[in-house]
Amino acid sequence: MADRPTSVSTFGVVPLVDGLEVVPAITRRELEEREIRAVRARRRRDLIAHNAARVGVFIAVLVGWHLLAARYDSNLLPGPPQTYAGLVHGWKLIAAGAINTLIEISLGFGLGVVGGLVLGSIIGVSEAMEGVLHPYMVLYQAIPKTGLAPMIVLILGFGILPKVVLAAMTAVFPVMENTIIGVQRVEEDSLRLFRALGGSRTQIYFKLRLVNALPYIMTGLRGAIVLATVSVVATEYVAGRVGLGAVMMTGYAQLDTPLVFGALFALTAIGLTCYFLVCLNEALVLRWFNLELPAS
DSSP states (O other): OOOOOEEEETTEEEEEETTEEOOOHHHHHHHHHHHHHHHHHHHHHHHHHHHHHHHHHHHHHHHHHHHHHTTSOTTTSOOHHHHHHHHHHTHHHHHHHHHHHHHHHHHHHHHHHHHHHHHHHHHHHOHHHHHHHHHHHHHHHHSOGGGGHHHHHHHHOSSSHHHHHHHHHHHHHHHHHHHHHHHHOOOHHHHHHHHHTTOOHHHHIIIIIHHHHHHHHHHHHHHHHHHHHHHHHHHHHHHOSSSHHHHHHHHHHTTOHHHHHHHHHHHHHHHHHHHHHHHHHHHHHHHHTTOOOOOO
């Protein structure tokens, strides 16, 4: 019998069948591994490029801010050096205000999330309740909550309660609306399967509807934390005793603009931190349940 023709490649001697190379299985595995490594390398390059772009934008903003502030008096528009000096000079006052503001944001956000989940679940699973309550909730959202801050302070006093209440009032709607959408967008085949298996309404809600709604709820949380932060500061402007809003009002009253900008910088840091913590929690929850964000 004549020997089977062969060819020499980087993978050694490979037999030929009708003049065609037969690629061994190890070759396919190595090609897959190379593709995976290439994808990872491309992601690393993209991450480095994105971070470099973000740093570049931040530096450009600082430079633009510095150039703009140089045209005005530092008491009117402090630049980055004056703001840093205001942070250093009033760090005790700013730190105490930041702690109070963070507590108020956390409590208001938490209450808003609980209220939004409860209302969204009730409205989402009941067509009758949706027809009755949902129009009023939309009307409620149209009311500017910051305009209610003086009245809420007059009713509830100058303590922590009005800030928490107003933050909860603004945070409840995005969570509620996204919960309604999530619990309603369930595939009919999945519902029929659960019912055929004898699932109760409670089991269908918690094991199907609520899990299906998680990506939507997580999206609502991002909007809720931003609204809660704005509402707390707006109420602190009115109450004027504790918190970063009160620190900023004190700075305005004393014409200490660097202190105002220092408090504003601290407030921005708190807002960004809260937002990224919500995003991190979103990523962990969705990964745990093997879910994806809803298509925009």
